[in-house]
Amino acid sequence: MDWSVLGENAGALAQGLLITLEVSALALLLALVLGVIVATLRVAPSPVLRRIGTAYVEFLRNIPLLVQLFFLFFALPSIGIRLDAFVCGVLALGVYTSAFVAEAIRSGIAAVPTGQLEAGLSSGMGYATAMRLIVLPQAIAKTIPPLGNTTLNLIKNSSLVSTVSVLDILGTANLLGARSFQYVPMFVGAAICYLILTLPTAFAVNLLEKRYAR
Numbered sequence: 001m002d003w004s005v006l007g008e009n010a011g012a013l014a015q016g017l018l019i020t021l022e023v024s025a026l027a028l029l030l031a032l033v034l035g036v037i038v039a040t041l042r043v044a045p046s047p048v049l050r051r052i053g054t055a056y057v058e059f060l061r062n063i064p065l066l067v068q069l070f071f072l073f074f075a076l077p078s079i080g081i082r083l084d085a086f087v088c089g090v091l092a093l094g095v096y097t098s099a100f101v102a103e104a105i106r107s108g109i110a111a112v113p114t115g116q117l118e119a120g121l122s123s124g125m126g127y128a129t130a131m132r133l134i135v136l137p138q139a140i141a142k143t144i145p146p147l148g149n150t151t152l153n154l155i156k157n158s159s160l161v162s163t164v165s166v167l168d169i170l171g172t173a174n175l176l177g178a179r180s181f182q183y184v185p186m187f188v189g190a191a192i193c194y195l196i197l198t199l200p201t202a203f204a205v206n207l208l209e210k211r212y213a214r
Contacts, residue, residue: 006185009176016172017193023089023168024155024197030094031154035101039139040131042106053102060099066160068092073164089161097154104146108139148205155197169193 006013041053060068069092072083083091112135120130140147162171173190177183 001184002180002182003185005176005180005182006189009180009186009189012172012176013169013189013193016167016169016190017196019086019166019172020155020158020168020193021197023086023093023161023166024158026090027093027097027158028151028154030090031097031101031150034095034098035105036136036140038098038102039105039109040128040136042102043109045127057099057102060096061103065092065096065157066163068096069160069164085161085164085166088164089158089166093154093158093161097150097157100150100153101147104143104150105136105139107146108141108143109135111142112138144205144209148202148209151205152198152201155201156194159194 038053038056041049042057044050044053069088072088072092073085076083109131120134125133158168159170161168162174165171167175169190173186177186180186
């Protein structure tokens with residue numbers, strides 16, 4: 001076992017870490033936007049909108065992420081829709097995670113007293129405006145711990161984009177291991193790279209949780 005290959009390939013692993021960071025950041029942004037919209041649908045006054053939100057959540061979170069990723073990358077080209085592997089990774093990861101974000105925010109909305117929404121409506125605000133200005137800021141603050149866990153899971157789930165040839169951390173480590181036949185050092189390096197991303201994220205989530213708890 002030659003641990004020197006880890007130092008020799010540190011630059012390539014760092015590049016893979018950057019790709020993982022880009023995929024995770026873009027997917028998280030997509031998940032938050034979609035999650036907020038779907039959570040709002042889940043608690044909307046209209047039964048039709050609530051059913052749409054429920055169908056979205058149940059459909060996406062009960063289909064494995066890998067199946068959704070393969071559908072975008074391998075199935076869509078058969079009907080003439082071709083997407084870049086990086087784009088497929090971001091879309092699959094973001095849309096899949098949005099279902100979990102929506103449920104977390106929905107629970108936060110449920111924890112906000114209904115009188116606050118009613119007060120906003122009685123003062124002349126529309127439903128969407130009252131949700132955006134009054135309810136959602138409080139709901140998101142209340143759901144920082146589950147949203148933090150969802151973010152950590154998203155970063156770890158991003159390793160699946162390597163299955164469609166995206167050279168993220170795992171994809172780079174696997175490629176370098178195949179070239180050098182030194183899989184143990186390469187995958188140890190990959191584990192370190194993931195810790196570089198996840199440990200600061202967990203620390204930041206804990207700080208936010210303490211801040212909003214006060």
